[in-house]
Amino acid sequence: MARPPRLLTLGAALVLTAVLSACTADAETPAPLPSTPVVQLGAPGEPNRTLSPEEAAALGSPEHIEADTVFVRDMLHHHAQAILMTGFVPDRTADEDIRMLAARMDTSQQDEMKQMEKWLQDRGEPVRDPDAAHDAHAGMPGLLTEAELAELEAAEGAEFDTLFLEYMIRHHEGAIAMVHELFEANGGQEPEIGVIARHVEADQEIEIERMKGMLAER
Known part of the structure; x- marks a missing residue:
């Protein structure tokens, strides 16, 4: 029907x-707002902050600035001197703790240099600034002078161990100061350079504490 x-x-x-x-x-x-918490890294000495979903949705991906490029080039030079210093170790001390510390530093800093060189290359930036003066790195925090490098190279045994630790602590403190200067210049906002800078800071802080302990033992 x-x-x-x-x-x-x-x-x-x-x-x-x-x-x-x-x-x-x-x-x-x-459109749905991001559900995964997004944490904004604070500047050195300041806490991190969790963004609201609306703030996270409005975020773009920050691009690198000139301060980032200068930081990476300067840190490459800084790391290169640290590797020069660790290269003195095998022939100048029999202290196994010093030798192991230097070997670790050499490996980690060479790895970081490769990462930083790739960062520059991926962004079309020359590894070295072609317009920079020959002494462009003079006065960089923590760098040893030519006289101090010669003093370290000439030392042996216990004298070398103490001098190496003292100079490398100062060298590491200089690298941390460079990270702070980067953030103070509003650099380090691009995600990858932010990770690189904070890794340098954290790694060198750990090694400074280790070296201070070794120095106290002597």
């Missing part, structure tokens, strides 16, 4: 209403 015309019309109306409601909901529903 055929359905009454009124019932047929009512059924069609209900289907149409459901379809229109679904379309309207789809059109008016805003």
